[in-house]
Amino acid sequence: MSLKAEVTLHTTSLRRYALVLTRDPTAADDLVQETLLKAIDKADTWQPGTNLRPWLFRIMHNTHVSELRRAKTRSDAAPDLPEPVVPDSQHTQLELKQVLQALDQLPEAQRKPIILIALRELSYAEAARVLDVPLGTFMSRLGRGREALRRIVSGLGKGKLAVLKTKGNI
Amino acid sequence: MTQDTKAEQDLGLDADLMAYVDGHLPPEKMAEIEARLAHEPEARAATARWRHHDNLIRQMAQTADDLPANMRIAALERELAAKLQARKRRALLMGPTLGRIAASVLIFTAGWGAHGYFGSASQMAGAEYPQFVSATVIGHQAIQQASVQQAEFQPDEMDAAMDWISAQMQRKIDSPKLERLGYAVESARLLATDSGPLAIFHYRDGEGKRVTVSIAPHSPDQADYKLRVVRLENDNMAYWTDAGLDYSVIGDVNPGQITTLAAAVRD
Known part of the structure; x- marks a missing residue:
């Protein structure tokens, strides 16, 4: 596969990840563009022979974190995410909305592992490198996050604060 | 620590269950976990929901494929590919x-x-x-x-x-x-x-x-x-x-x- 084809393939994956992160097609494309601009700027840091995908995902992760920080500076209010883009089926739509709302209740450290693994674009080790955490920490955050998500969606938990306060090290 | 939280941590920290949900286990290990789940209803319910939530998130992510082509992104892709080629x-x-x-x-x-x-x-x-x-x-x-x-x-x-x-x-x-x-x-x-x-x-x-x-x-x-x-x-x-x-x-x-x-x- 040519490098151009590889970049195009990975951009498709980045767009998917960006859409889940932002829930808004325009914001997602903005995030992808910003990521590609940074990747162009950092092209010399890529090691030929290594997988391009985790490298690009890591740039997107860092870009998104920076944007969240900037947004937080602008407004310290709770995140005001747009209505999610969802599949057509009404039942699925409702279910997805519920899951996304529950996902928003999780801390960032748990939310991103869940999304990265759900996309099935990266291995555990690659996803851990994208988020710049040790593999053990990543697995712990993924597991705790998944279980917290399940309990929030199922109404088993006592809400975000109760779940998180008892969690200790996230 | 409440009982709920204890159960949540136990399931969430079970590496075998994670790998099972993500399809990272060899066939013989998969069979072993499935046999285990047959006797552990809470773990069975949890893994089913984790997988279901993953599917929903992935389904939502894939709607990005139907978004209109973005010419600016396409141009940046070409520029990045050229830069990486030069780097190579x-x-x-x-x-x-x-x-x-x-x-x-x-x-x-x-x-x-x-x-x-x-x-x-x-x-x-x-x-x-x-x-x-x-x-x-x-x-x-x-x-x-x-x-x-x-x-x-x-x-x-x-x-x-x-x-x-x-x-x-x-x-x-x-x-x-x-x-x-x-x-x-x-x-x-x-x-x-x-x-x-x-x-x-x-x-x-x-x-x-x-x-x-x-x-x-x-x-x-x-x-x-x-x-x-x-x-x-x-x-x-x-x-x-x-x-x-x-x-x-x-x-x-x-x-x-x-x-x-x-x-x-x-x-």
Whole structure:
């Protein structure tokens, strides 16, 4: 596969990840563009022979974190995410909305592992490198996050604060 | 710690259950976990929901594929691919194997006789090529590295270039005739090597694609090379021996095009 084809393939994956992160097609494309601009700027840091995908995902992760920080500076209010883009089926739509709302209740450290693994674009080790955490920490955050998500969606938990306060090290 | 939280942590921290949900287990281990889940309803419910939530998130992510094409993103993709390609070429030149050569800028002075040098370059490329082929590959990728050349000629000096090259090689050398295929010569270089002169011609077509041709005297103690087309990194390359001269042509073109280019050079 040519490098151009590889970049195009990975951009498709980045767009998917960006859409889940932002829930808004325009914001997602903005995030992808910003990521590609940074990747162009950092092209010399890529090691030929290594997988391009985790490298690009890591740039997107860092870009998104920076944007969240900037947004937080602008407004310290709770995140005001747009209505999610969802599949057509009404039942699925409702279910997805519920899951996304529950996902928003999780801390960032748990939310991103869940999304990265759900996309099935990266291995555990690659996803851990994208988020710049040790593999053990990543697995712990993924597991705790998944279980917290399940309990929030199922109404088993006592809400975000109760779940998180008892969690200790996230 | 509440009972709920304890159960949540136990399930969430079970690496086998994670790997099961994500399909990272070998078949025998999968069967083992499935047998276990048959007796553990809470774990069975949890893994089913984790997988279901993953599916929903992935389904939502895939709606990105239906978004309208974004021309700005497409342009950035092209720019990034070009940058990464350049990065790859530099790494090839400056990598652990070729770095030894490039660092001393003795690529061409080492020349034909430096079997160890070009042997390494060839091995790195994953094939057994004649030494002159490696030299041409490097010459193609390092157009600016001309510190060991004897002479360089611009497009309007090609007649003088061919006279000079012919004199150095002590035989009549014809320029590669790639103009009829839409290529324009950019420069010609004559490089000094221990084993003799090596002429390198750089061409570019209307779309900016570069093709490099090399010509050098064939070593009399070597058998002639029959025409061979090989893939190297992102370039295709043809090389052969004809009438006492070794030729190679390299460019980012497909195998059919490289054969056409080789035929034009031979003609």
